[in-house]
Amino acid sequence: xxxxxxxxxxxxxxxxxxxxxxxxxxxxxxxxxxxxxxxxxxxxxxxxxxxxxxxxxxxxxxxxxxxxxxxxxxxxxxxxxxxxxxxxxxxxxxxxxxxxxxxxxxxxxxxxxxxxxxxxxxxxxxxxxxxxxxxxxxxxxxxxxxxxxxxxxxxxxxxxxxxxxx
Amino acid sequence: xxxxxxxxxxxxxxxxxxxxxxxxxxxxxxxxxxxxxxxxxxxxxxxxxxxxxxxxxxxxxxxxxxxxxxxxxxxxxxxxxxxxxxxxxxxxxxxxxxxxxxxxxxxxxxxxxxxxxxxxxxxxxxxxxxxxxxxxxxxxxxxxxxxxxxxxxxxxxxxxxxxxxxxxxxxxxxxxxxxxxxxxxxxxxxxxxxxxxxxxxxxxxxxxxxxxxxxxxxxxxxxxxxxxxxxxxxxxxx
Numbered sequence: 001x002x003x004x005x006x007x008x009x010x011x012x013x014x015x016x017x018x019x020x021x022x023x024x025x026x027x028x029x030x031x032x033x034x035x036x037x038x039x040x041x042x043x044x045x046x047x048x049x050x051x052x053x054x055x056x057x058x059x060x061x062x063x064x065x066x067x068x069x070x071x072x073x074x075x076x077x078x079x080x081x082x083x084x085x086x087x088x089x090x091x092x093x094x095x096x097x098x099x100x101x102x103x104x105x106x107x108x109x110x111x112x113x114x115x116x117x118x119x120x121x122x123x124x125x126x127x128x129x130x131x132x133x134x135x136x137x138x139x140x141x142x143x144x145x146x147x148x149x150x151x152x153x154x155x156x157x158x159x160x161x162x163x164x165x166x
Numbered sequence: 167x168x169x170x171x172x173x174x175x176x177x178x179x180x181x182x183x184x185x186x187x188x189x190x191x192x193x194x195x196x197x198x199x200x201x202x203x204x205x206x207x208x209x210x211x212x213x214x215x216x217x218x219x220x221x222x223x224x225x226x227x228x229x230x231x232x233x234x235x236x237x238x239x240x241x242x243x244x245x246x247x248x249x250x251x252x253x254x255x256x257x258x259x260x261x262x263x264x265x266x267x268x269x270x271x272x273x274x275x276x277x278x279x280x281x282x283x284x285x286x287x288x289x290x291x292x293x294x295x296x297x298x299x300x301x302x303x304x305x306x307x308x309x310x311x312x313x314x315x316x317x318x319x320x321x322x323x324x325x326x327x328x329x330x331x332x333x334x335x336x337x338x339x340x341x342x343x344x345x346x347x348x349x350x351x352x353x354x355x356x357x358x359x360x361x362x363x364x365x366x367x368x369x370x371x372x373x374x375x376x377x378x379x380x381x382x383x384x385x386x387x388x389x390x391x392x393x394x395x396x397x398x399x400x401x402x403x404x
Binding site for chain 1: 237
């Protein structure tokens with residue numbers, strides 16, 4: 001368990017933190033995730049990568065934590081209504097730092113969009129693995145990521161940054 | 167070639183466009199990777215979009231890496247929770263294998279080497295014993311049609327008075343290994359024979375009829391019997 005924890009806890013923490021946006025909750029989350037893994041180790045069938053299994057559990061735990069907090073929902077309306085507590089993307093864009101603006105806009109994405117962007121880009125999960133983690137069809141994985149990118153482009157455009165796409 | 171990218175975001179994205187982020191992350195299979203490569207080579211608009219995706223990819227990694235790592239509190243909490251969990255009962259087989267593993271793990275390399283040597287010697291001795299038993303049994307796996315003249319006869323003691331014998335003829339018979347009971351019964355009926363003595367060295371003692379026969383008649387009968395398909399050996403006997 002120590003080896004498994006040592007190898008994957010940072011990845012689990014970061015994925016959880018991006019979903020729940022609270023370090024304390026994210027830390028509690030990883031304890032819950034690895035405790036579940038310890039309890040259910042016999043159920044792991046090895047059909048998917050360990051990280052896929054861990055991220056799926058993390059996602060489930062994060063959504064449960066969000067529901068408990070009742071301050072963040074996962075539907076688009078609620079997600080779009082989330083007020084980002086960080087700097088306004090426009091303020092960041094004024095610094096003429098596209099990269100930083102991009103990162104800020106990424107944090108402003110809805111939880112649904114954030115998780116798909118993170119899973120594909122940071123956790124380098126394939127279409128099939130994302131479908132397994134999120135529990136959606138593979139085609140939905142592809143279209144959801146496309147619309148997450150579209151939303152990101154809109155946020156950047158609103159911040160005065162044009163990237164040549166769309 | 168039709169452009170793979172869409173000029174307007176309001177339009178449905180093409181299949182290749184949908185695959186671009188996965189191509190950037192290197193998670194596409196070989197076939198899709200080749201398709202995207204070919205489309206990128208022939209569609210400048212798609213290549214521009216791909217450049218934007220590469221930027222998103224790099225910044226997502228940057229963003230996530232900047233999140234840091236959890237404190238030691240998370241790990242302490244986890245292992246405290248694991249310690250508080252009730253002890254799980256392992257299955258008997260797992261327990262047994264674990265105990266066997268633990269036993270061998272507890273032996274020093276020297277002890278383990280000596281044990282292995284003793285085990286090998288024991289195996290050789292066992293093989294020798296088995297071989298000796300097999301060789302011994304092999305001598306008894308075939309039998310010759312010898313007949314002991316000293317064998318006591320269950321019939322009455324008679325004296326040969328010339329060309330005839332006073333008692334019904336008898337013969338020691340060995341049936342073929344594949345002879346069936348039905349065949350043997352039929353043969354006994356045909357020859358009006360009965361088994362007067364049980365199996366001895368794989369042979370039966372048969373008596374033919376109730377009347378005495380001349381020596382020639384008895385010899386002829388035994389010869390005829392010996393030529394039967396299910397009889398492998400027939401020898402006249404007192």
